[in-house]
Amino acid sequence: MDVYEAIRTRKSVRSYLDREIGDEVLNRILGAGRLAPSARNDQEWRLVVVRDRNTKRKLSEAANNQGFVAEAGAVIACCGVSGGRLMRCGQDPMPIDVAIIIDHITLAAVEEGLGTCWVGSFYADQVRTILGIPDDIAVVELLAMGYPKDPSPAGKNRLALDEVACYESWSF
Numbered sequence: 001m002d003v004y005e006a007i008r009t010r011k012s013v014r015s016y017l018d019r020e021i022g023d024e025v026l027n028r029i030l031g032a033g034r035l036a037p038s039a040r041n042d043q044e045w046r047l048v049v050v051r052d053r054n055t056k057r058k059l060s061e062a063a064n065n066q067g068f069v070a071e072a073g074a075v076i077a078c079c080g081v082s083g084g085r086l087m088r089c090g091q092d093p094m095p096i097d098v099a100i101i102i103d104h105i106t107l108a109a110v111e112e113g114l115g116t117c118w119v120g121s122f123y124a125d126q127v128r129t130i131l132g133i134p135d136d137i138a139v140v141e142l143l144a145m146g147y148p149k150d151p152s153p154a155g156k157n158r159l160a161l162d163e164v165a166c167y168e169s170w171s172f
């Protein structure tokens with residue numbers, strides 16, 4: 001599989017088989033994430049990988065009762081450690097860096113036959129309590145991951161290319 005195929009094939013998976021994700025597979029996927037770029041190479045990301053059923057159920061409740069979070073083989077709490085520094089452009093690099101490692105993980109997961117779903121609808125304080133994450137660490141996103149019940153590719157409902165990209169100067 002090349003990277004274009006992985007990008008085309010990735011879809012949000014919200015229904016998972018009851019099948020464990022082995023250590024080797026998980027390590028390959030997380031290892032790909034680890035290679036993601038980050039501002040100043042600060043790598044301000046930290047991941048808490050949860051495979052325990054009871055903890056996943058609690059995370060599902062903290063995620064607005066989204067049931068697929070409990071079904072997933074693993075749920076990754078994607079966190080950011082940040083000194084609160086802004087880049088010269090005025091943006092905080094931390095959530096950007098965390099998003100990039102997540103994206104690397106989602107694409108590597110496709111290569112391994114796994115599906116993923118980003119989860120932003122969750123109560124960060126509840127996740128922090130469940131996982132013992134300190135107050136000064138941002139819980140940026142949860143990522144559900146597992147073997148999909150339906151591995152077929154899904155259609156992509158996206159803006160046309162000329163709606164998202166223009167050339168040489170702003171012409172939207």
Ligand SMILES: Cc1cc2nc3c(=O)[nH]c(=O)nc-3n(C[C@H](O)[C@H](O)[C@H](O)COP(=O)(O)O)c2cc1C
Nearest residue numbers: 010011012013014066117118119120121122154156
């Ligand atoms: C930052 C972010 C937060 C998201 N939060 C949720 C969520 O809480 N629950 C959910 O079911 N999907 C969530 N999604 C998945 C999006 O709905 C999905 O990526 C989008 O509809 C495009 O579909 P696709 O991923 O199948 O291409 C989230 C995606 C992103 C990038």
